[in-house]
Amino acid sequence: MAENIRVAVFVGSLRAESYNRRLALALARLAPETFTFEHVAIGDIPLYNQDRDVNPPEAMTRLKHEVESAQALLFVTPEYNRGIPGVLKNALDTASRPWGKNSFAGKPAGVVGISVGAIGTALAQHQLRNVLAYLDVPTLGQPEVYLQFSEGLLDDAGNIYKDDTRRFLQGWVDAYVAWVRRFVAAS
Template sequence: MSPLKIAILVGSLRMDSFNRRLARAVERLAPDDFAFKHIQINDLPLYSQDFDAAYPPAATRLKKDIEAADGLLFVTPEYNRSVPGVLKNAIDVASRPWGTNSFAGKPGAVIGSSIGSTGTALAQQHLRNILAYLDVPTLAQPEVFIHFKDDLIADDGSIGSDGTRKFLQGFVDNYVAWIRRFAR
């Protein structure tokens, strides 16, 4: 059986992104038959309906990367109590032009990390609303709002806390079962 391909969209462009670390931690906890690809979003032009007739190459690449995936994992920080602009732009680009929504029907999940005590709860709720409109069936439970602290998750995704590792393994187990429900 070929591996299930998961497209990871990290909503942070920061080199030392806590959310990129969180994405790597999820990858490390997943079974071997899951193959993860971090989707590049830092080179996308701001969406404009003007280029619907002839999409720019970076936008076309994004759409193809999403379409090639069996499942989606959105890992988002929270900026001003909502979704970061770079992530929202990527979603707008990949869901357009009208009738060519690359996300439609692909199962996904939303997780996130922040140094704030409420984690990324509001950004995740906003993102779930957007994904519902785009026909992305989204894993509802468990919710993952990681209050990031130094040494919690290393750059390579290794987890420094047994409690966090156990919690994330529970999420990964549910996420894997969710994606397999939709596998073709």
């Protein structure tokens, strides 16, 4: 029987009706049952301040624990002003600190996103990939997912209504699962 793999999911949007949260749910529905997707709350993380490294607030400790207890990572990000949302960057900064205690290091990741814009979240994903490379997070390079949201594409529960989108996302999930298994098998 295959090992259960816990995936820490970071949705870069705090909005209740987030398209990226819908996408995260849709991807989880397409994954094998041996993959468990656990959404990490990032809206309550205080702004990173190195002075707190010695006596971190509970939210920082919780975040680091959730990352460390996962075998893989999934980042589902919107694009705000051609970059990643501040709340997502803050979570990355927080869980990668203090220096020498990077909770993300070595964990395989996937990066996707959806937006109403024609280029999806291409620039935000590029920026996020740069940060993840620095944090020693091996990130799936291909295929890439830059979705443009349209009504009737996804519902709040992550149901995908367009067959071609479902097939496309299934291909990405299959590649992500294989990517993650390479790293989990090696550990």
